Amino acid sequence: MPLRRLIDRYTGELCVAACAGQAPPDWVLDALHCLPCDMARGKGKVADRRAVDLVEAAVLKNRVGEVFGGLVINTDAEDNRPKEGTVHLADPALMGRITSGAELDLGASVQAKLTRADPLFTGKNKILFNTV
Known part of the structure; x- marks a missing residue:
């Protein structure tokens, strides 16, 4: 449930x-x-998001290294980390953390290489992308 x-x-x-x-x-x-x-x-929301993250990581675990098109929907610029943020993919429909060698612009289209999809990862980001 x-x-x-x-x-x-x-x-x-x-x-x-x-x-x-x-x-x-x-x-x-x-x-x-x-x-x-x-x-x-928001404990319910957190639990729900973590469950979705787990399933998404399990679905993507065999696709590490693939490149996906996505949009930057959040950046960590306010935390003085403008090269980190959240990317939203349309296909497959999911969100993940993204890092970049350059500053990420909110709303920018990016090519995102899947570098981690690990359902057993105990940290916050089971799914991780890097820009290409």
């Missing part, structure tokens, strides 16, 4: 318990007081 809306997981359990005429599970009741803060921090 995708974690697009973390609250749905708890709401579903509350509804099941109510329909069965039973008390909700303790793990649901214990989580309810933290749920607003968790939703505000």
